Amino acid sequence: MDTSGTLEEAFGRLHSTGPERDGWLSNHAPMVAEALAARGQAGAVHRWLDLYRDKLKDFPEPVAAVTDANWPAALGDSRRAADWIGYFSRALAERPWQDVLAVWWPRLLPGIAAGATHPVIRVGHAVRALGGEENEPRLTELAHGLGYWAARHQPVSGIVELTAGPTAAGALDDVPPIVGGVVGFRARLGAVRQLPVWAGEVRDPDVARERLAELVRAATHRYATHGHGEPTMLVHAATAPNAVLRALDALPRELWAPSLHAAWTASAAVTAMYAPREAIAYVPPSRVTAEEVMERALEHGDEHVIKLTDTALDVGDERALAAALRAVEISEPLVRGQA
Template sequence: MTTNDTSGRLDEAFERLHACGPERLGRLSNHAPMVVESLAARGRAGAVHRWLDRYQDRLEEFPAPVSPITDADWRDALGDIRRAADWVAFFARALADHPWRDVLAAWWPRLLPGLYGAATHPVIRVGHAVRALEAEENAPRLAELAHALGYWAARHRPVSGVTVLPGAPTAAASLDAVPAVHTRSRAFPDRLAVVRALPGWAADVTDPDTARTRLTELVRAATHRYTTHGHGEETMLVHAATAPNAVLRTLDALPRGLWAPSLHAAWTASAAVTAMYAPAEPVDYVPPARLSAEEVVDRALAHGDEHVIKLTDTALDVGDQRALDAASRAVDLSRPLV
């Protein structure tokens, strides 16, 4: 039994979505669980099912299981998308037997090195699931965390062999220092493979509170940067902000000893996405109007694109006018959901 209409609509949406797989066409992430959580968190629970109806054609059936994953053999299945259903079942069992924060704490350091798989969508989905659970713990939300962690394990992809270049004192300046990479392929894994050097930033941070402060700085800098650089790739550059924000949202559910490693992984993800989709030149952006937070959410919902809604959600976390301008920029650049 849910406690209110808002939570009830979100939980119904999660139940509806858990019959669907984490991807479609073998490579495109299912964004619906992240979007419906964003809408509910921003006071738009009444729009959740209407938005899902618009997105319905982009959903595929849940994949068939292969064989159960166990505590003894999980390493063999890590990063194998064919085992997505097996991973979801594995985490469903774990969450039935243990408190969700304990499961998250045990698996976060195992999964963190592979944060870069599936264009960072799995960790973003985890961040949304954690926020939902912190608002209310129930069966649909625990199931959503199982699906999110299972997707992360199935798409686990480490990044290694990246040369560390000189950085800058601030996140914004360090993002500006990221060298662009070029490849003819539009595929995220191919682009990620040619990222061989990134500036270092906050690499010496070990204190948990400092890590939180720096991670907050990174989310703000990447969100602001979208206003001037989002035209490089209007969809993919959203993740330079939403991936570290997912990590930031999860910190309070994690042991403090994991906060600094989380910052370092989030920086690498944001910097890599910045390198992969950097435009030739930044542009000045003047929003069509100075919109309030409420107006920005309304505009994003009317537009409907999943990345626009998620960037708007992150912009509201940042909370300043330039972040709201970034959300408006995403609406201007992106193709509406029809």
């Protein structure tokens, strides 16, 4: 756990910025700052933010206050991001953050694919930060994450359910790709018409947790052999379910099974949208330690590479570390010519 105050300083820099830029591209800075601090790289946080600052936009203007009475009408309205962040800021000032999360998690979960899954990922990072220490900047970060999720809420519906194999790895292999040259995440998500149903019978919370960890591991491993299909977007097939896994301990146990099912839908949908036609065999050029992989990801600088590496370190095995190295190899660095 980082106790230097660096993460709080970073959140202080970032909470005057909006959750998106250029229409719908996500602000990754709070997530990367949390990941670096959690991985013993607090000293690099501000240097990385300086490199990323040109991608930051001012905090959006409010439209009208979201309240307990009118929130359903504001759900999924991207113009209302500031209103939603204000709503959650007030809620978190009045009640324990775990209580707020328990109320809103099942309301937001059907829209887990919102914003290319970045809102739930941001919430997962905020929950991990609060698990280390509870203070105002970290609570504010949770308000921003929940508010972003509510504003971008986008359910996945109308999916034909297919039979899936017993393992997460096999079920991901069974995901049929979308058909046609559809461009853009939202359009591609709309083109997802059928998905295998994996672990749909699970209701026991402990089994749900085990299956969710299996999904994170399988999706992380799969990046090494399939990430070339779309190096940036396929990261989310692993990081989105891992964000859900990180939130479980802060949630009531009765929400664990629904969380598994939503995480599977998000991971499978991303797989359908971006998976390549063929896998490749990937053998990393050398054996490296977890610390060396994190250092390479930081040197590379890309926000998705850093976040996939963070997830790979949670998985912790050699295949996961290989996936992180693969992301370093095939992704565009944060600064051209940097890696």
